[in-house]
Amino acid sequence: MNAQTIAPAVACRALSVRFVTERRTVTALENVSFxxxxxxxxxxLGPSGCGKSTLxxxxxxxxxxxxxxxxxxxxxxxxxxxxxxxxxVFQDAALLPWRTAIQNVELPLEVGGGxxxxxxxxxxxxxxxxxxxxxxxxxxHELSGGMRQRVSIARALLGSPQILLMDExxxxxxxxxxxxLNEELLxxxxxxxxxxxxxxxxxYEAAFLGQKVLVLAANPGRVREMVDIDxxxxxxxAIRDSAEFVRIAAHLRALLGSC
Amino acid sequence: xADGTAPNAGVAAAEAAFRAAQQRKLWRRRLLPLxxxxxxxxxxxxxxxxxxxxxxxxxxxTAVIATLIAKFDMLMRNLAVTAMEALAGFALGNLAAxxxxxxxxxxxxxxxxxxxxxxxxNTVPVVAKAPILVLLLGNGMEPKIAIAALICFFPxxxxxxxxxxxVNPQAMExxxxxxxxxxxxxxxxxxxxxxxxxxxALKIAASTAVIGAIVGEWIGSTVGIGALIIQATYNFDxxxxxxxxxxxxxxxxxxxxxxxxxxxxxxxWQAPVVA
Numbered sequence: 001m002n003a004q005t006i007a008p009a010v011a012c013r014a015l016s017v018r019f020v021t022e023r024r025t026v027t028a029l030e031n032v033s034f035x036x037x038x039x040x041x042x043x044x045l046g047p048s049g050c051g052k053s054t055l056x057x058x059x060x061x062x063x064x065x066x067x068x069x070x071x072x073x074x075x076x077x078x079x080x081x082x083x084x085x086x087x088x089v090f091q092d093a094a095l096l097p098w099r100t101a102i103q104n105v106e107l108p109l110e111v112g113g114g115x116x117x118x119x120x121x122x123x124x125x126x127x128x129x130x131x132x133x134x135x136x137x138x139x140x141h142e143l144s145g146g147m148r149q150r151v152s153i154a155r156a157l158l159g160s161p162q163i164l165l166m167d168e169x170x171x172x173x174x175x176x177x178x179x180x181l182n183e184e185l186l187x188x189x190x191x192x193x194x195x196x197x198x199x200x201x202x203x204y205e206a207a208f209l210g211q212k213v214l215v216l217a218a219n220p221g222r223v224r225e226m227v228d229i230d231x232x233x234x235x236x237x238a239i240r241d242s243a244e245f246v247r248i249a250a251h252l253r254a255l256l257g258s259c
Numbered sequence: 260x261a262d263g264t265a266p267n268a269g270v271a272a273a274e275a276a277f278r279a280a281q282q283r284k285l286w287r288r289r290l291l292p293l294x295x296x297x298x299x300x301x302x303x304x305x306x307x308x309x310x311x312x313x314x315x316x317x318x319x320x321t322a323v324i325a326t327l328i329a330k331f332d333m334l335m336r337n338l339a340v341t342a343m344e345a346l347a348g349f350a351l352g353n354l355a356a357x358x359x360x361x362x363x364x365x366x367x368x369x370x371x372x373x374x375x376x377x378x379x380x381n382t383v384p385v386v387a388k389a390p391i392l393v394l395l396l397g398n399g400m401e402p403k404i405a406i407a408a409l410i411c412f413f414p415x416x417x418x419x420x421x422x423x424x425x426v427n428p429q430a431m432e433x434x435x436x437x438x439x440x441x442x443x444x445x446x447x448x449x450x451x452x453x454x455x456x457x458x459x460a461l462k463i464a465a466s467t468a469v470i471g472a473i474v475g476e477w478i479g480s481t482v483g484i485g486a487l488i489i490q491a492t493y494n495f496d497x498x499x500x501x502x503x504x505x506x507x508x509x510x511x512x513x514x515x516x517x518x519x520x521x522x523x524x525x526x527x528w529q530a531p532v533v534a
Contacts, residue, residue, distance in 0.1 A: 060436050081438055088436045094429035097528045098451045111447055112438035139528050 007074055008035040009163055009195040010059055014068035017054050027220035028054040031068070034214055034226055036197065038162070041189055043210030044199045045252065051221025052199045056165050059197065060088050073162060080163070084108070084115055087156030087194075089166040093148040095140040095155075102127060102136040105155045115159035126154035129188060146177040153185075157192060166198045170205070179237055182208055186235060203252045207231075208240060215255045224255050315495035326498040327505065334487075334506050341484040342510055344400055344472035348407020349464055356412045357457070360419035364449065365441070370420070381413040385474050393478050403475030403483070410471035411464035418460035422453025458522040465514040473507060 017029040028051040036042045044052040057063040058070050061077035072080040080086055095104045105123040109115055121129070127136055130150040140148055149169055156164055170178040182205060189196055200206050206213045207229055215224040229248060231239060239245050300320050306312070307319040314322065327334070359377075363370035389406055396402040426448055434444050476485025484507045491500035 057432075060432075062432050062435060081436060084438070086436060088433065090429040090433065092427075092429055094427060094433050096430065096448070096451065098454075098526075107433075107447070108437050111434065111443040112440070141528060 006038055008071075009038045009040070009073060010036045010197070011071040012055075012058075012068070013071075015055075015058065015065050015070055016067040017051065017058060017063060018066045029058075030220040030222050032216075032221070032223050033068075034223060036195060036212075038195055039193050041186075041196045041198065041209060041211045043206035043213045044197060044216065045201070045203065045206040045213050045256070046216030046221070046224070047218045047256065048201065049221070050216040050218040052216055053167050054221065055216075056088075056167050056197060056199050059163070060086055060165050084112065084159050085162045087158075087161035087164045089149070089152050089156045089164070089169045091168045091171055093140075093145075093152040093169075095148055095151055097140050100137045100139055101132060101143065101151045104140070104151055105158060107155060108158045119159065121157070121160070123154070123158060126157050127151070129157070129191070130154045131184065144177075145173050146181060149173065149181065153188070157188070157194070160192070161194065163195045163197065166196065168199050168201065171200070178205070183237060185209065190233070203249050203256070204240060207245065207248050207252060208235065208237075213252060215252060227252065227255070315497060318498040318501055322498040323501045323505065326502040330499065330502065334502060337483055337487050337503075338506050338510060340400070340482045341403075341469070341472050341476065341507065344403040344475065344483070345407050345468040345510075345514070347400075348404045348409075348471055349411055349468040351404065352408030352411030352468070353415050353461060353464060355408070356415035356460075357419055360416055360423060360453075361445075363416075363420050364423045365445075377413065377416060380409070385410060385471060389475055389478050392475070398479050403472045403480070403485075406475040407468040407471035410467045414463050414467075415457070415460040418456040419453055422456025423449045425456075426452050454526050458518070458526060461518050462515060462522070465518045466511045469507065469511045469514065 011034075013033050015029055015032040016027065019026045019028060032051075032055065044055060046052050054063055058065055059072055059077055061081040070077055073085055096107065099107070102123050105126055109117055109123075124136065127133060130153050132147060132150050132154070135143065135147065140151070143151065153169070156166075170181050173181065185196075185198075186209060196209075198206075198209055200209075210229050211233070213227045213229060215227060216222065217224045227248070231244065231248075304320050307317060318326075359373075363374070385406065388409060389402070392402040392405045392409075396405060423445075430448060431444070434448060439447070472483070473485035473488070476483040477489055480486040484503055487503045488500060488507075491497070491503060
């Protein structure tokens, strides 16, 4: 490493998270350390119970570290959250059902302070970015699952966050919709240059999207291996048939199998 | 090969058949309830006639309708009093319930301390609350309003607390990621979330408030639907008794539909089914 190395977007050092309940104490994460450079796309891959969602919630300041620390953009997760540098996409979209698509995207303008109205990109532009032009005034129940998740991505992108945290956002969608959204997410990532942390339990999704894949093992959640994905930055779905992709997927599967 | 127009003709025929079926369903939904009511009235008239039921036991439907027309002004004068009591009680009871639910959601300790008291008061039956309140508040409209308010209060409180608290946990996390203040979480998330729950309680309250006012009038009152029921019973004037009951019920039904209409105007998203 040389002096010109850019400060990482997220740096976790010996991070542990424990949940104490009446029956037992669960160690969700134990001694997790890793760096993510700014602008990178990192997939978090692991079996259920490996703490990948917890890790995302530590970065978002929704869960506190029991031991160790997590640096987000050179400060604490709380600072990053208060300065509105984080966007979060939830598994079930978490749209407010009484608000139309555009009103849902506008929510970050109305709470917490920090994002100025009229700052670019506007909610309308973001809905166009996620391919929902013309659906601005539809209510969530009038949209398909994939469209709802697009709205939630647009909402997370409002205020141009430096880090986008995505918790299995496409987990509940059918494969065809998921493939299409995967391609669009790569396009959005390249257009917005946001750092993305993407939690998934799909090997193909993790490898197709990520520049790096952090493979986690379960019980307790710990780092198995940080895998570099040596594929071109611009990818289309056909790349999943290439020999290189198949080799990477096999490697990831082997890592998961030995967890 | 079939000619080009065949598929379109098929679609048009299917659409026409669908529309005709819809139309039939619509008429059935309109006519069947009417037929049911007509059958009920006819068998009532028939039984009173055949069994030679004396008028001081039960009136015939024609006698009830005749009384409704003849004494319409008097019935409306009494309904006005009861309606005012029910509406005032409805407003008071529900506003109190909403206010207290808001306090409960913000101060858990208040809920833990006072919820048992609320449950205790709710276990006292209306017929027992009525004399207590008449002694406390006198013979005017006040005790009737108080009874109507008390009867509305409990279901609304319980539903409102549930509605304010049963927020999607991921929406709560979203609000935290956005650094929303408790005030913003309340107004942007909890209030809207509670509206379907509130309205299902208000619909119950719409009919129970009227019942509360009527029960209040049974004890020491000279005007109102409740007082009229008591007087008609003691005078064996069954036609007037039934006519009074019909007037009271019609008001309850209208009140219920007014709240349903308001609900449809306010809750325009697809809300979860609330029991």
